[in-house]
Amino acid sequence: MNSNAPSSTPAAAADLRRNSKRPRYSRFTQQELPACKPILTPKWVISAFMLVTIVFVPIGLASLFAARDVVEIVDRYDAECAPLGSRSDRVRYIQSAADKTCNRTLSVPKHMKRPIYVYYQLDNFYQNHRRYVKSRSDEQLRSPSNEDDTTPCKPEDDANGRSIVPCGLVAWSMFNDTYSFFTNNSQQLPLNKRGISWKSDRDHKFGKDVFPKNFQNGTLIGGASLNESIPLSEQEDLIVWMRTAALPTFRKLYGKIEVDLEAGDTINVIMQNNYNTYSFNGKKKLVLSTSSWLGGKNNFIGIAYIAVGGLCFLLALTFTIIYLVKPRRLGDPSYLSWNRNPGGGH
């Protein structure tokens, strides 16, 4: 049904050329784009492994050294700071109005250079539970006009019909143990609680003119209460707490001790053991740690780098040996399947 039947008159020939359907040449349509064709030869494999070794081992060593320089004191206190007995006893204890002061003594194993960061570490605490993570209202935290924007905060959205600021489970369950540190001669170590939260959070996520309201006014008290005269942007403990952790075991920064501690020093900690982790067998730990360029005492990166570097070295070695023992000539036609078993392929 093609209307242009081929015409054979010479006059039409020129016309035909104009109407030619000959595709135009382009490197793209003819699939001839310039390309490099890397071939993964043993040489490449071995060199790649060697390269990884050469790069990784030094990085790993550097990381390990960095981690080794970090001094960390970890003290688990949830068991000692509660009466011995069953779990239900402890839960009852922690929920009672009794005095929960607890004294702990820490000894400094090595010289600790300031600043010394004070963390609390909770265990088995699912700050990343879906119900928990979404139970907050970022709008409300930022601006007083969004005070009633508490829909995502259920079930901690209002108390007695009035909106809670800050609402939601996250804020409600804020950690409320407190620590104060004394040297062995009973001198209090100043604890700096300023600048422990992320600056971006302070500046933008938590409003300067948003003040806590109706907080912990409900029937159940979840955790810390807040000073209603201080704006949220300065409630750094809240800000830290509300940056939810990724894992059920997490540390949060409590404060900074801005003096050096000498090896052999002992530190007395007087703490208020208020927070209930007993009902779910959660551990509570107090952590004092210095910091390096790589952060806290975590050997993982260093070990991983060294292990990978070492493994690559072994692989490179193995490959070299195999290459020497069982070489294969590059591009040997006898390896083509139709040359290996002629007539085969059925």
Place this chain on the structure above:
Amino acid sequence: MKGWREASGSRQSSDSVSSGTPLVIDRNLSSSTIRLGRVQPQAPGHRTVFCNDREANQLAKYKGNSVSTTKYNVATFLPKGLYEQFRRVANLYFLTISCLSFTPVSPVSPITNVIPLSLVLFVSLVKEAFEDWKRLQNDMTINNSSVEVLQDQRWEATPWKKLQVGDIVRVRQDTFFPADLLLLASTNPDGICYTETANLDGETNLKIRKALEKTWDYVTPEKASEFKGEIHCEQPNNSLYTFTGNLLLQKQTIPIGPNQILLRGCSLRNTEYIVGTLIFTGHETKVMMNAMNVPSKRSTLERKLDKVIATLFGVLLCLCLIGAIGSAVFVNNKYHYLMLWVNGDSQQFNPSNRFVVFILSIFTLITLYSPIIPISLYVSIEMIKFIQSTKFINNDLRMYHSETNTPALARTSNLNEELGQVEYIFSDKTGTLTRNLMEFFKCSIAGVTYGSGITEIEMGAARRNGVNVKEVQKPAHTSREKGFNFDDARLMLGSWRNEPNPEMCKEFFRCLAICHTVLPEGEESPEKLRYQAASPDEAALVTAAKNFGFFFYRRTPTMIHVRESHIQKMGTVEDCKYEILNILEFNSTRKRQSVVCRYGDGRLVLYCKGADNVIYERLSSGNDELKKVTREHLEQYGEAGLRTLCLAYKDLNPDMYENWNEKFIQSKSALRDRERKLDEVAELIENDLTLIGCTAIEDKLQEGVPACIETLAKAGIKIWVLTGDKLETAINIAYACKLINNNMKQFVISSETDSIRDVENRGDQVEIAQFISDTVKNELRKCHEEAQAIIHSSSGQKLSLLIDGKCLMYALDPSMRSTLLSLSLSCTSVVCCRVSPLQKAQVTRLVRKGANKITLSIGDGANDVGMIQAAHVGVGISGLEGMQAVMASDFAIAQFRFLTDLLLVHGRWSYLRLCKVVSYFFYKNLTFTLTQFWYTFQTGYSGQRFYDDWFQSLYNVIFTALPVIIVGLLDKDVSALLSKKYPQLYKEGIKNTYFNWKVVGTLACFSVYQSVIVYNFAVASSTTGLTSAGKMLGLWDISSTAFTCLVITVNLRLLMMCNTVTRWHSISVGGSILAWFAFIFIYSIVFVNKGTYFTIYVLMSTAYFYLVTILVPIVALMGDFLYLGIQRWFYPYDYQIVQEIHRHEPESIGAGLLEVGNQLTPEEERRYAFALLPREKSKHTGFAFDSPGYESFFATQQGVTVHQKAWDVIRRASMKPKR
């Protein structure tokens, strides 16, 4: 009439057709009509057409002549298009997920799923719209082509779409009929016109249509406008070869049959113009009724992909189940800070109702893990395939045929990769393998061989020996006639008189000019006259005689007139008359044809031509030297793939002749066993012949066919030839194409055996069926056993099967089908001859369904439509006028030889690329989801998401989308040239090496490994304060780190999968990673409320971030790297070896596309090539006689009715003697 009645049921009982009117169709035709698809049952009743009277026809509300093949219109586009989209399970799945994500059970916000889904839908709809737009344009060109319609006694050019039933139109020569017409008048005498029906049935010979005598005069517009007829005819239907109706003209009822009908899609030939009236228009024309909705084909890879997707869904359910069980176990009121359940709140975490927790968690987790099923996979594949087909296949210069100005055309983009896995090719013969052009090519006269041409096959042989031969361009001044491709100065222009044996030459030429059954047509001058021959072979021989100076120009029942030149001396012309006394017909047992003629001077000669073996049996003794030399020539010709005939003559003694003639007349009038008796009588005279020589006709193969077939065979593809031709012809071509050779064991199952013919002559249909069925069964079993024996004997002998249509009909019976299948699958080549279009389709389906192999059908005519649609991939030969096959096909190429490029290059690459794309998609989404899964364990199985919503939704559509598309377009393992040089590489596609469960399994393992590394490394290294300021990272900080690592890892992994790295690869991979950073930089300052606020800036101020983003991708990819290294070194794929062999060769740009100059002249080159040819002899010598309808033609000439064969009917139309 009776037959027609039966075939069409009671429809006609109320019809006004006067019973008893003889219709042209007889019973045989209507019962064995070649059908395109299924003939639909006809609606009862009939239509009445008032010719030349628009008002009267208006009442009937016939459809207009405009044709629309579009899928949508403006109004239906959105609903219908969306409906089409959601018919895909994957899209429906994502719709469900999107709906779920609006409910509170969802851990992710709706945008996570809605954005990718709408993007995917948008792209798909745009593509649909684009394709439909192209269809619309195509329709418009057809609808707007113009034809002359009678209006106010004038012919007015009118577009096709404006035509209405009853209009009178004038159609000029070489144009197409705009609708189904009733032929009223033609410029030819006797109201005859010639039509070419190549569009409909692939037959290239002309068919004669003849107007009713009553209407012959309506040629001029004045006269035509007086025409007021009324046509009663059948309702529109799709049977191409039947038509019944009556014309009421001047109170007279004249029956109309198919002979008066011109169908849309055919074109007018050899006739200045015709006048006709429209009967069926637009969608009601027979050709449109036949255009069934082409079933959309899906590729095997895609269907396999569905299985993988289903498996993924299973994996997804498992993950959800694990998570949900965990969730149900975890929920406990002891986690007081979670307030898992308070009054009036959702039940999702209610510890006292753990079953509900379980159920709801499943939904939560399905939503969370939904990216395990790659949403953008289908649309990416579609895009890739679309570009592959429109940009690569359609634009490939290697597949552009300059002579017909036809580029390749991918009509569907669904099947690109299917082209890389084809194992069986079903090919039509005429027009596909051959050009349907018989050319007189060589001859041997009195022991001297003449003719200097080189056939394709010889060229192929030369090429194999490393000689590059190009088709020799004939000098422009030797104008070549169709059917004559002979070039030897020793014979031309009378020079034969100087040859050693001029007398023999004369006999040779006379034999050619006299011994045939060709009808001359047209003006009696050498330039204008056309030969109407039953077979193109015959026409070629007569044309040859003409070119040698023996111009046959007139035939009367008893005489043949030949204008002879150069007989006495050069340049003289003399008209000679030869009285034809007897014609001893050709038939397939005799394999020869003789003519007894009397010269003007009374010399009585019998000229005979026939297959070499039958002629040699009948030669007189003596002159062994000539016989030996001629035999050698025959063998050479056979080797070159030529069709040979031996010519012989015998001078007759008048007395002896009279004696014989009496017997001949007796047996001719015998009432029983006439044919056999005639054969016996013929034997009496056809003996003691004198050999003249032999002719060699080239059944002109399409260019490059043997080489192409050889390449394809090396690629592990098996080629079957399905043809309507006779067994001998088919075998000939199979030899010529190198499909069969003498080393093969040939199984022949033919119905042309004496025993079958005996039974057939008895005429009992039941007995015939029973007998053939039994014979075929026995044959099949015998062949099968033999084949098994040969296969197990490890002799390595290849097998071939030759079967004809009639036997095939029985062999396709369910009881024998499995034997047939297993026999034919063990053969390297199969030739089915005399098969109907339906059988072609059946055979294709047999292999497709029965053997579960990927099939490709290639053909050029409407008779191939069935098989084209039945195969996985249908390829049509385009460029000629036949469009039906192209319309039904998935790919259209101009030449058979382009199959090499289509399959070995495009198909293979497509397959390779698609496999990569699919497995990569699978891998990257699994890896992504698994990191999420590992996190679930740490969140109390609550279904908390690890990544931000937007990370998740953009992961698929931005951060990992483009590079994989680039790989899907540009990756190639070896260059196009090498793909064809090492056809064996194709086998990996047939075996589906690149996408099977092993590949998927391996990838899945790496996926698990990588997700474990990415997740755990990111988490484990962040347990302590990470800055020198001692601050801790929260959930979103760690997940951003992990996501960064993941994006880098999966993008680099893609780079590792590439065989070639172009600029675009690096740009897209680098771009994707950069896009992620750009995104997060912006995202984390714009959205204050998100947990990710400012994250990246904090992260980038820590050393931790850099150390982790270096460490994690390298560790994650180390496994893959090691795997690839080991695989390449110890278990290399073939393509990898080929890469290595050619690693130093720069890829030739434009290779084969730019003509390379050559120092040798074509002549020298050719001679050189010829000299290098191996001089082996073929035991096979084909013989040239292809004359379907031959017997019946001569029978009718002599007034004898012969049982008609179904396949004769159409061809017969072209040679109907004028009465």
